[in-house]
Structures are given as C-alpha cells and as structure tokens.
Amino acid sequence: MTESEIVYRFLKDGYENKNYAFIMDCVSENYIDHSPAGARSNAQAVEILKAVADQFSDLKIEVLDIFSKDSMVATRVLYDGIHSGICMGIPATGKRICFEALENFKVIDGKIVESWGYWPDKQIEQKLRA
Template identity: 75%
Template structure:
C-alpha cells in the first residue's frame, strides 16, 4: 500500500467503517496531531474519531483531492452527516450538514506519524446555528 492509499484508508476505515483496530495499526503509537485536536498517540486518534462518531450520524466521507510527494500526503475531504451530538458546544440539532476540510499527513515506515488538519470551525458553527 502506498502513502496515498494508506491515508485514504485512514478516512474510510476510521470515519466510515469505525474500524478502530485498523487505525491503531496504521497510525504510529507516537503519532502527533498538530491540529487543535492535539492527539499524541494512535489511541488519542481513535478517541477523536469516536468523538466525531458521537457528533455526526451517517457520516459520509468523500476524498476530493489527494496528493503525495515523498513522505507527505495532502488531502481535501468532504464530510457529510447529521448532527446528533454536542459539537463546538452546540447540542444536537438533527441538521444535515456538509463541509470540506484540509488535512496533511506524514507517513514513515508504512504508518501515519504526524498530521496537520484544518476544519472550517466557523463554517460548521454557522451551519449548526442556522
């Protein structure tokens, strides 16, 4: 599996299939997430995925763009789901929302070791409050 395939499978297995055992395998134990979520291990990464699962039902992930050069993989992802749990302090609304996020990954020895992510927090908040 090349680096792009690994990252795409992270999204599919983590967000869509909730295959957390796979995430524990494909993400390094000493993983560092440089986004505000701030995971510092593969277990932290799984916990973040579980939080998102509790916030959005029927979450669909579509990889819009994926680029790879050497150990770096850049993505643009479309998230689409129903708001069922508190997100950004906003209780469940039952609203269907979608948004795009940018996430970059560093892969070493067949595992995701670092990531930098941007979710459009203001856009998500506005959609949930609308």
C-alpha cells in the first residue's frame, strides 16, 4: 500500500469500521500523536478511536482531500455522526453533528509513526450546545 492508502484505511477502518486490529498493524508501537489527544503508542491510538466511537455513534467519514509527498500525508476529512456520549463535557444530545477536520500523518516503512490532528473544537462545541 502507498502512504496515502495506509492513511485512508486508518481513517475508514479506525473511525468508521472499528477495525482496531488493522490500526494496531498500521500504526507504530512508538507512534506520537501531536494533537491534544496525545497518544504515544498504537494501543493508545486505538483507545482514542474507541472514545470517539463512544461520543459519536453511526460515525461516517468522507476523505475530501488526501495529498502525499515523501513520507507525509495531508488530509481534509468530513466527520458525520450522532452525538451519543459525553463530548467536551456535554452529555449526549442525540444530534447529528457534521464537521471538517485536518489530519496529517507521517508514514515510514508502511507504518504511521506520527500525526497532527486539527479538529474545530469551538465549532463542534457550538453545534453540541445549539
């Protein structure tokens, strides 16, 4: 698989399909997440994906853009799910929430070794409270 294919599968299998075995395989044991979530291993990355699944049921993602150069992969992703668990301290509302996020990845030897995620936290919070 190319770097872009690995990242695409990470996003689809991790967030949408909940194929955590694939995540354990495609993410390095020494993975570093530079987003506020701050995972420091593939196991912690899976825990973050599970937490998001608890917050947003029926989560669907659409990879709107994906670009790769050397070992870096940049994405723009549309997330769409039902707020079904506590998120940002806000109890489940049952509302369908949709937002775009930027996620960038470094892939070395077929493994995701680093990532940088930028979710629009203020926008998500406003939608949850509306």
